[in-house]
Amino acid sequence: MKKIYTRPASLKEAHFHYCPGCGHGIINRLIAEVIDEMGLRGKAICVAPAGCGMLVYNYFDIDTLESAHGRGAAVATGIKRVRPDNLVFSYQGDGDLAAIGTAEGFHAANRGELITVIFVNNGVYGMTGGQMAPTTLKEQITTTTPSGRNPVSAGHPVRVCEVFSVLDGTSYLERVAVNSPSGIKKTKKAIAKAFQHQINRTGFSLVEILSPCPTNWKMSPIESFRWIDEVMTKQFPLGVIKEVKC
Amino acid sequence: MKRLMSGNAALGEAAILSGCTCYFGYPITPQNELTEYMAKRMPESGGVFIQSESEIAAINMVLGASVAGARAMTSSSSPGMSLKQEGISYLAADELPAVIVNMVRGGPGMGNISPAQSDYLQATRGGGHGDYRTIVLAPSSVQELVDIVPLAFDLADAYRNPVIILGDGMLGQMMEPVDFSDIKKPKDYPKDYILTGAENRPSRMVRSLLFDTKEEEEHNWKLYRKFQRIEANEVRCETFMTDDAEIVVVAYGIAARIAKGAIKRLRQENIKAGLLRPITLWPFPSKNIVELARYVNDFFVFEMSTGQMIEDVKLALSGRGHVNFYGRPGGVIPTPIELARIVSRHYYQTQKVKRQ
Incomplete structure (x- = not known):
């Protein structure tokens, strides 16, 4: 009998700890599938963040380092400069990349470091219990914006891809969402493309993935998927934000 | 052949000769000559140089380079070391x-850019959060700075632990003739973890998150056993004129050099003074101090701070x-004559006490 669906070799045989309806599990699998399909398992090095994505090293069957909160792009820079022939990517959340790690991400992008950032944007600090993230939408309720995010005192949601797009070191920036089968397919393609940019040494690549967090959004998984389409993508439009010829 | 070089530049050359292939730095006085030296020499020697966006980024680039298997170094001065x-x-x-190199300057806060020794406690107590220690090496001349660099890299590899070279603004910026011929090709350390x-x-996987408290506790005890091995094997210190000493000055780094000048003056006055100079600040030469206490009752701690190493001297002596x-403190550089005056006044005061 022909096997039509199986666990990618780059994923360990382990149960995800993610909440029901969370996007991380889908994204982990997509990355593993891309690594397998591009034949990169022996070359890939992942830098894990602090936050819900921290435990990816329990799932990825590739070399992985856990970085301090926000420092992923700096650590990945150190690894890549020593091992230019490896595929080096950091896996970072919105708090990690767009708040505490802004400087590290921004300057790695500006130097055109040949690394890839997988940026999971779910608009909240998930692991710590749903506090406001830099990407939390206007009026969105979180545990630290109990009456909704007020831009006057709490600032505006940060569009990371657009900010990075003006930096000359970046070569591929795309925003996708994992809330539908077609979105999942596009996400997989975007990850593969970003890795290809790294392999071709074109420049810094980043894939921003809008990802549901039903637990902290206080929604059902189905409602979360819908909310991404109806609300989140208005602030974070999907598509290729920047692409330099690879 | 000897070359006339600043401490900062000499340190950079010694690092490259010791197999350092990655340097990440951020400008801060008084260590800029090292960053600038590496900017020129690293590309020439085929290594990696990045001027990072911050000290935080620099140390994380070091971490990345280290986990990828390279000998990596960063340097800074006091405010940057906090980061x-x-x-x-x-x-x-x-x-x-x-x-990690710290060319210490006056503090706290912004302080100033003059030489100081006020980061002793930060360096010897770990400095960051959690139960850990760093090996701390404190040279007192540009030549010793050069000699200590290969040792720093070897200790870091042998124990898989960060090593701090604790200098100061004077050591970093003064120029002295140095010889690099003693630096040997680095030996290979098995790196099955990279x-x-x-x-x-x-x-x-390389990680420090251990949710299971039992696992985290065992990790801490494992590190502790390593630190005990370091304490047992890696203490280094120098003694100067202690054989017949009645009073022993304890000083490290550039202060020890000032103290040597003071001791020579004191000897001319027939005051039997000697010097104990810790070269490793952690592990601290406690046993060497206890050994001296068998026949010396009077210790004089001399530091370019309000007194930090004095805690370790007191702990070592435990009342002996x-x-x-x-x-x-504050970046003031004391002179040998000043210290000699202070020590001799103390000597005669205590002699008087002895006669009574």
């Missing part, structure tokens, strides 16, 4: 080798001798 502490804690937790891509082997102190 590096996060990364140093992670290096210690992940058991990754690294060499990340190279899981080609034909099981995947590896009198501990006196003289210090000048």
Whole structure:
């Protein structure tokens, strides 16, 4: 009998700890599938963040380092400069990349470091219990914006891809969402493309993935998927934000 | 052949000769000559140089380079060292080798850019969060700075732990003739923990998150046993004119050099003074001090701070001798004649006490 669906070799045989309806599990699998399909398992090095994505090293069957909160792009820079022939990517959340790690991400992008950032944007600090993230939408309720995010005192949601797009070191920036089968397919393609940019040494690549967090959004998984389409993508439009010829 | 070089530049050359292939730095006075030297020499020698966006980024680049298997170094001065502490804690937790240079300046806060020794406690107590120690080496001349660099990299690799070279603004910026011929080709350390891509082997992970308290506790005890081995094997110190000494000055780094000048003056006055100079500040030469206390009752701690190493001297002696102190914080550089005056006044005062 022909096997039509199986666990990618780059994923360990382990149960995800993610909440029901969370996007991380889908994204982990997509990355593993891309690594397998591009034949990169022996070359890939992942830098894990602090936050819900921290435990990816329990799932990825590739070399992985856990970085301090926000420092992923700096650590990945150190690894890549020593091992230019490896595929080096950091896996970072919105708090990690767009708040505490802004400087590290921004300057790695500006130097055109040949690394890839997988940026999971779910608009909240998930692991710590749903506090406001830099990407939390206007009026969105979180545990630290109990009456909704007020831009006057709490600032505006940060569009990371657009900010990075003006930096000359970046070569591929795309925003996708994992809330539908077609979105999942596009996400997989975007990850593969970003890795290809790294392999071709074109420049810094980043894939921003809008990802549901039903637990902290206080929604059902189905409602979360819908909310991404109806609300989140208005602030974070999907598509290729920047692409330099690879 | 000897070359006339600043401490900062000489340190950079010694690092390259010791097999350092990655340097990450951020400008801060008084260590800029090292960053500038590396900017020129690293590309020439085929290594990696990055001027990072911050000290935090620099230490994390060091961590990345180290986990990828390279000998990596960063340098800074006091305010910048505070920023590096996060990364140093992670290096210690992940058991990754690294060499970190601190050319100490006056503090706290912005302080000034003059030489000081006020980061002793930060350096010797770990500095960042958690139960860990860093090996701390304190040279007192540009030649010793050069000699200590290969040792720093070897200790970092041998124990898989961050090593701090604790200098000061004077040591970094003064020029002295130096000889690099004693630096040997680095030996190979087995690195079965580094990340190279899981080609034909099981995947590896390097992490410090251990949710299970039992696992985290055992990790802490494992680190502690390593620190005990370091304490047993790696203490280094120098003694100067202690054989017949009645009073022993304890000083490190550039202060020890000032103290040597003071001791020579005191000897001319027939005051039997000697010097104990810790070269490793951690592990601290406690046993060597206790050994001296068998026949010396009077210790004089001299630091360019309000008194930090004095705590370790007191802990070592545990009441077995009198501990006196003289210090000048804030970037003030004391002179040998000044210290000689202070020590001789103390000597005659205590002699008087002895006669009564």
